[in-house]
Amino acid sequence: MPFREINSKMVEATVVPGQKMFSQRGAMLAYRGEVSFTPNIQGGQGGLMSMIGRRVANEATPLMTVEGNGTVMFGHGGHHIHVINLAGDTLYVEADRLLAFDGTLQQGTMFMGAQGGVMGMVRGQVTGQGLFTTTLKGHGAIAVMAHGGVIELPITPGREVHVDPQAYVAHHGDVRNKLSTALGWRDMVGRGSGEAFQLELSGSGAVYVQASEEKL
Numbered sequence: 001m002p003f004r005e006i007n008s009k010m011v012e013a014t015v016v017p018g019q020k021m022f023s024q025r026g027a028m029l030a031y032r033g034e035v036s037f038t039p040n041i042q043g044g045q046g047g048l049m050s051m052i053g054r055r056v057a058n059e060a061t062p063l064m065t066v067e068g069n070g071t072v073m074f075g076h077g078g079h080h081i082h083v084i085n086l087a088g089d090t091l092y093v094e095a096d097r098l099l100a101f102d103g104t105l106q107q108g109t110m111f112m113g114a115q116g117g118v119m120g121m122v123r124g125q126v127t128g129q130g131l132f133t134t135t136l137k138g139h140g141a142i143a144v145m146a147h148g149g150v151i152e153l154p155i156t157p158g159r160e161v162h163v164d165p166q167a168y169v170a171h172h173g174d175v176r177n178k179l180s181t182a183l184g185w186r187d188m189v190g191r192g193s194g195e196a197f198q199l200e201l202s203g204s205g206a207v208y209v210q211a212s213e214e215k216l
Contacts, residue, residue, distance in 0.1 A: 002102055003083045003141050010075040011083060011143050013100060017069050023100035024076055025062040033070015040065045061095040065103075074100050074143065079216065082150035082208060083143050086172065089205070090137040093144055093170035096216055102140030110135050144170055148211030160202035166213040173205015 002021065004012045013021060015035055028037060040063045066072060075081065076099055084091060092110065109132045136142055144150075146169050153161050155175055162180070171177065180200045201207050 003100070003143050005081070005083060006073065008080050008149065009078060010073055011081050011100070013066070013072050013074060013143075015066055015068050015070055015072060020065050020067045020103040021100055022063045022098075022103060023066055023072075023074055024098065025064045027074045027076040027099055028066075029073040029075050031070055031072040033068060035066065035068035035070045035072055038065045038067070039063075061098065063098075066100075076145060077216075079145035080147065080149055080210070081143050081145055082169070083141055084170070084172070084208065085141050086136065086139060088139055089172050089174075090135050091142060091170055091172045092133050092135055093142070095134040097144045097146070097169060098134070099143040099145050101136060101142040105136045105138045105140040105142070108135045108137070109133070144208070145216060146208075146210035146212075147214045147216070150208050150210050152206050152208055155201050155203060155205050155207060157202075157204055160200055161207055162198040162200055163207060163209055164213055165197055165199045166215060167209050167211075168199050169208040169210050171201060171205060171207040173203065175201050175203040175205040175207070177201045 002013050002015075004014075006012055010029060015021065015033070022040060025039060079099075081099055086105065111132055150169055153163075155161050155171075155173065165179070178200050180198050
């Protein structure tokens with residue numbers, strides 16, 4: 001596992017020769033050993049066409065390549081950090097929440113309508129996350145940023161999970177997600193609970209929820 005949690009807002013990564021990782025630019029706090037930090041003009045994995053795709057999808061965030069032999073401490077903006085380990089499946093997460101990730105992971109983008117149809121697209125617009133999201137697939141670790149601590153909620157068949165769209169951080173597994181509404185007449189006259197929209201996740205996997213309704 002390349003990341004060790006120092007505290008709730010800092011992680012330490014072990015960098016070994018012949019392997020690389022990616023992190024947000026400016027996220028290095030301290031390091032030991034012979035380590036280099038190079039701006040990654042492609043914004044991560046996949047070459048030129050993937051870079052163009054991420055920029056078109058507005059999922060391109062400034063990244064740097066980290067290589068060498070040593071250890072690096074990462075943190076950014078005082079945000080809370082949560083480490084997610086993938087064992088061959090896919091993580092769905094907004095690009096601006098990525099602090100650092102293993103260079104062995106395959107990076108891509110996904111159209112929101114592919115998970116949830118029209119309501120998936122509506123979800124992207126309602127939450128301000130747009131029509132695309134970033135995917136990371138394979139075996140490796142990812143450090144994501146959030147407001148407040150993060151809890152992992154398992155999703156099992158027949159027991160869907162409802163999440164406030166603003167508190168959603170990421171999810172992985174064979175999961176469908178869509179926006180559900182609870183609009184009623186009380187909402188129309190301003191007497192609603194303030195929870196008119198929820199993100200419904202069903203299938204098999206897990207969703208990560210932050211302890212705040214504030215976006216990064």
